[in-house]
Amino acid sequence: MRILGVDLGTQSCKAVVLGDGFAVRGEHAVPVETAHPGPGQAEQDPRAWERAAEAAIAGALKASGDAARDIEAMGVSGQLDGCVAVDAQGEPLHPALIWQDRRATAELAGLDAARTFALTGQVLDPSHLAPKARWLAKQVTGVARFHQPVSYLVERFTGVAVLDPAHASTTLLYDLARGAWSNELLAAFELDAMHLPAIAPATSVAGPLRRSLAGLRTGIPVAVGTGDDFATPLGAGLFTPGGRVAVVLGTAEVVGALAETPVRDPAASPMVETHAYPTGCCFVENPGWLSGGAVRWVTRLLGLADDRALDRLAATAPPGSDGVVFIPALTGAMTPVWRSHARGTLHGLTATHGPQHIARAVLEGLAFACRDVVERLASLGLATDEVLLLGGGSRSPLWRQIRADVLGRPHAVASNPDSCPIGAGMVAAVASGAVPELPGVAEPVVRVEPGADRAAMDDAYGRYGRLVTQVAPLGDSPW
Ligand SMILES: Nc1ncnc2c1ncn2[C@@H]1O[C@H](COP(=O)(O)OP(=O)(O)OP(=O)(O)O)[C@@H](O)[C@H]1O
Ligand SMILES: [Mg+2]
Structure with missing residues (x-):
């Protein structure tokens, strides 16, 4: 088995090549820059994420000694609570507002925190996607969709706009009990479900890879993937x-x-x-x-x-x-x-x-x-x-x-503290059928x-x- 896992972190994008038993055969990290244009603001360039992901994949392949053509599937995970506005072709229209960015505070005015908490399980906070999307909608024209950082990358790699329920449940727009976008909250944030990715399990295939990244075969399955808050414990066996x-x-x-x-x-x-x-x-x-x-x-x-x-x-x-x-x-x-x-x-x-x-x-x-x-x-x-x-x-x-x-x-x-890209790879292994279900993993090595x-x-x-x-x-x- 040869599976690629990618983790788009805040400070770096990491990739791992996983072999049998999800053993890490090679890994590589490439720095990611954050701009702070004003107090409480934090932006990253979505284009730079793609370049960092490709360089991280190339580095991980080199470190593993594996040929790019032998990779069977890939999965992406990464930072949550970002928002990327894209046009109909998936091209970014504005720098991404990442999780640290709190400029959208005013977009929460008039919303009912108790009602939002009851529906979504989330705190009415400007770090989440919905207020950022509402803010971006006022700044840029021609927005086709709003993405989380991971779903943005998945669309760039596959042409398919999709994200998993765990990811969706971090946006302030997801009805946790019904397992679907909440029409009530979409209306409250002046958003429309057609401006969000579709929802599908993390362990399903988003689509085939549509362009060769770092020599990977086009057509290999790319998993829907999930956010790093979830992929990290998952990759450590939780x-x-x-x-x-x-x-x-x-x-x-x-x-x-x-x-x-x-x-x-x-x-x-x-x-x-x-x-x-x-x-x-x-x-x-x-x-x-x-x-x-x-x-x-x-x-x-x-x-x-x-x-x-x-x-x-x-x-x-x-x-x-x-x-x-x-x-x-x-x-x-x-x-x-x-x-x-x-x-x-x-x-x-x-x-x-x-x-x-x-x-x-x-x-x-x-x-x-x-x-x-x-x-x-x-x-x-x-x-x-x-x-x-x-x-x-x-x-x-x-x-x-x-x-x-x-x-x-x-x-x-944990024996490997960087378990996020491993979790991304596990999800891809299940999505592609390389393994029938999420595997058991090694126990932590050190107890303090x-x-x-x-x-x-x-x-x-x-x-x-x-x-x-x-x-x-x-x-x-x-x-
Ligand atoms: N020896 C150390 N002592 C204290 N902190 C450390 C040490 N080594 C690494 N760190 C901290 O770990 C952090 C990097 O961790 P990691 O690579 O998991 O973050 P990331 O994936 O880029 O971020 P995120 O997951 O939040 O997006 C750095 O902020 C660094 O300061
Ligand atoms: Mg991380």
């Missing part, structure tokens, strides 16, 4: 409810657990949403705050070479960072209440603090936000006894230990237990909670 809670440390930090049926967070301001999931159950998740992206930010701020240098510096500060607390809201807050206008906070600074305290405080603050969500999932009755840690940030031994101490739960670190710093981290989490309560009202309106 198929059925009752297992671990997944924490994905990518650019964003995604925290979620599987459930048989939709779970509604009863809080006045829900912290978690319910989405469909490619195995037919539901994924109850907080779609995440800037996390690995915040690590990158502080690494640059402190003039350090890379993430590992940040880890080495942070390791020299004590647990609790001598009272320095970071609230991770660099692109708005996602816990304990979603607040678009919230901004990051570094609190508790004195003249005795050094860069090491700031470095550690950022890693700790990101783990505190994770604890907020995991405790909410636990209170909703979901299995959270153990964390399955995924994504690039799970490579950091220091951060793993901080997280086990802050959450007071063992952390299982809460350690001696747990009490100190509990105190620090308490400080964080008190601080969040104090500063949160500042995030309720623009400065």
Whole structure:
């Protein structure tokens, strides 16, 4: 078996060549640029995604030593909550507004958050596709369709505009109980179902590849695929409810657990949403705050070479960072209440603090936000006894230990933290008939237990909670 999996991440596009048993035979990543034309704005060039995907595929083939003609099928996954406006030929009409972009806040005015939550399981938030589509509809003419980033790529590769139910359930336009676009919400956002992709299972074929990418045979099946929030746990073997809670440390930090049926967070301001999931159950998740992206930010701020240098510096500060607390809201807050206008906070600074305290405080603050969500999932009755840690940030031994101490739960670190393109490949293998069903996969290799710093981290989490309560009202309106 030779299957290609592609993951269009926020910071890079990755591709893997998978062989028998979904073993990774070769992988390659190509950077993706983000432009921030204004505060709260984040754009990427859809054309650059195609170039990055093709280069990543070529690199993965080279690394695997496999011939392009031997690839039997491909699947695409990637970042959620973007919006691309395309014309009738599928050509982009505007830069993509990616998940970090919050310019469409005004497009939510007058909508009923409780009604939207009841229909979609989603928080009425400008990060989602519907308000972005409404905003774009006012900026550009000749729009034929609005895409998520993954469905955009799939249309470019196959000519077919389609996306899976899990993806659809992140748009604020999907009726979760009926499993179809909601006419009520389409009307509320002044959109039409004909301006959205069709809905089909992630594990079905979107269409044959219509042009040769990096030497691939035209005509090979391209799967419908799914979003990275779903493909990442899928690729690490999270198929059925009752297992671990997944924490994905990518650019964003995604925290979620599987459930048989939709779970509604009863809080006045829900912290978690319910989405469909490619195995037919539901994924109850907080779609995440800037996390690995915040690590990158502080690494640059402190003039350090890379993430590992940040880890080495942070390791020299004590647990609790001598009272320095970071609230991770660099692109708005996602816990304990979603607040678009919230901004990051570094609190508790004195003249005795050094860069090491700031470095550690950022890693700790990101783990505190994770604890907020995991405790909410636990209170909703979901299995959270153990964390399955995924994504690039799970490579950091220091951060793993901080997280086990802050959450007071063992952390299982996946054998391959980049499980998203593997999940995309699994979906393609099922779609093409290369395997009859989603396979079992290898168990995580490393288990990290809460350690001696747990009490100190509990105190620090308490400080964080008190601080969040104090500063949160500042995030309720623009400065
Ligand atoms: N040793 C480390 N310590 C801390 N963070 C790390 C380390 N190694 C990688 N990271 C973080 O992992 C992140 C990259 O993870 P990943 O490749 O999963 O993201 P992505 O797929 O581009 O983003 P996303 O999935 O959110 O679109 C970076 O932001 C980086 O800061
Ligand atoms: Mg990713």
